[in-house]
Every structure is written in C-alpha cells, then in structure tokens.
Amino acid sequence: MVLLQHTDTVYRPIALALKGNSNRSGSIDGVENNANTELVLKYFLGKLASGAYDIHEPYYRLPNGRSITTIEHVLTPFERNMNDGHENTLDGRPVVFALICRAVWDACASSTAAKPAPATSFYSELFGDSSVPAEMYCGSLTKVLRHLRELSVVSKMLSRRKCPWKPTASDGAQHSGEEMRHYLQEARRAFKGSAVVLKGLRAYELEVEDCFTD
Numbered sequence: 001m002v003l004l005q006h007t008d009t010v011y012r013p014i015a016l017a018l019k020g021n022s023n024r025s026g027s028i029d030g031v032e033n034n035a036n037t038e039l040v041l042k043y044f045l046g047k048l049a050s051g052a053y054d055i056h057e058p059y060y061r062l063p064n065g066r067s068i069t070t071i072e073h074v075l076t077p078f079e080r081n082m083n084d085g086h087e088n089t090l091d092g093r094p095v096v097f098a099l100i101c102r103a104v105w106d107a108c109a110s111s112t113a114a115k116p117a118p119a120t121s122f123y124s125e126l127f128g129d130s131s132v133p134a135e136m137y138c139g140s141l142t143k144v145l146r147h148l149r150e151l152s153v154v155s156k157m158l159s160r161r162k163c164p165w166k167p168t169a170s171d172g173a174q175h176s177g178e179e180m181r182h183y184l185q186e187a188r189r190a191f192k193g194s195a196v197v198l199k200g201l202r203a204y205e206l207e208v209e210d211c212f213t214d
Helices: 035-050 071-084 102-111 119-127 131-136 141-160 177-190 195-213
Strands: 002-007 010-013 096-098
Touching (some): 119 131, 177 195
Antiparallel strands (some): 002 010, 002 096
8 A cells, every 4th residue: 555645747656555455355464563554653643632633533443432543543544545635644635545456566676676776766746845754754764675675566567567656446345256357357458568567466366266256
C-alpha cells in the first residue's frame, strides 16, 4: 500500500510503502511492524491529536470506547474515502492509496539493484519538497533506506511504462474467483512486456490459486 494525496493535477506518494495482507475489502491488515510502519503511525497519531488528521466521527469510534492506536485503525478512514466517498482528511485534503500486489512488489524490488546513493537522494527523487513526508521521516531516513530503495525501483518501473500513481479502484466488495482470474488476465495484458511483473503475477497466481475454485 502506498498512501497518496492529490497535488496540482496528479496523485503523489506521501509515505513509503506499508506491507500487509489483503483484507479482501479494499485495504490491508496484518501490517508488518518495521521502522517505516512505526514512523507512519507516529506521524498520523500526532496529526490526529492536533486535529490536522480529521476523521469523520463514525469512523473514529471503535468498539468498547477504544481509540485509534494501530496502523490498521489509521488506514480504515482512507479506505472509507475510496469506497464510501467520505473525506477523511489530512491538512484539509483526502488521503487515498494505491494497492500493489505484494508478489509483484517484491519481484520488482529485487529485480534491479538500485544504484548506490545516500538516503537523502532517494528521498528527494521520490518526495521532492512535499511537507508530509518531510515531517514524517525527519531525522530518520537511514532507518528506512531499504524502503526508499524499493519505492524508487517501483516508481521508476511505473514511470517507464507511463503508469501514473492513482488510487486503486475499489467498491469494497469481495471478489469471486472468476473476477480474480479476470483481473489477473487484465494485469498480464497491461504488463505484457515486463518479465519482472509477469514473474510477480505468476507468484501471486500460485499464492491464491485455491481462491479460483470458489
């Protein structure tokens, strides 16, 4: 998952990728606990406390009076932005996300060794002067160097294929095996010339082949 905000005429990443499992409802759960996840969570909890992260009241109330404490809690309002049209905002602008198949992400990230460069170079390439990641990762770039490299590789792959960052199309519904096969075929057609992406799609197919029988 790559969090996005609309800037000028395009969507741009505002954070490094969060890795987890599809919850089959348009988002992810079981998010990996790593340095990047911790920084993203810390940032949004701070913005929630200050009011800059504005969540519609129904999505802030959790069972038994609990408050937002986990990265999954943070991500839920963003999924609602995409599936229900609610504007849960950061600094007045909705946050959405792009979901990328984990098998494809891993295939791309491991396919090409990014040229040796300091973390600051990767950061500037990915985020420029965006204020959100500047605050989120201030003083911590070396802790997320691997994540910076991975997003750089994936971003360059998308750029070469003229694929802009954009929110994942989703209606929040679970998809049947037939629909999953259809989406897989569409992805293979779209990335027909990319051996790396096709390798990742094949790995994904093997992971979920049991779902194709429903």
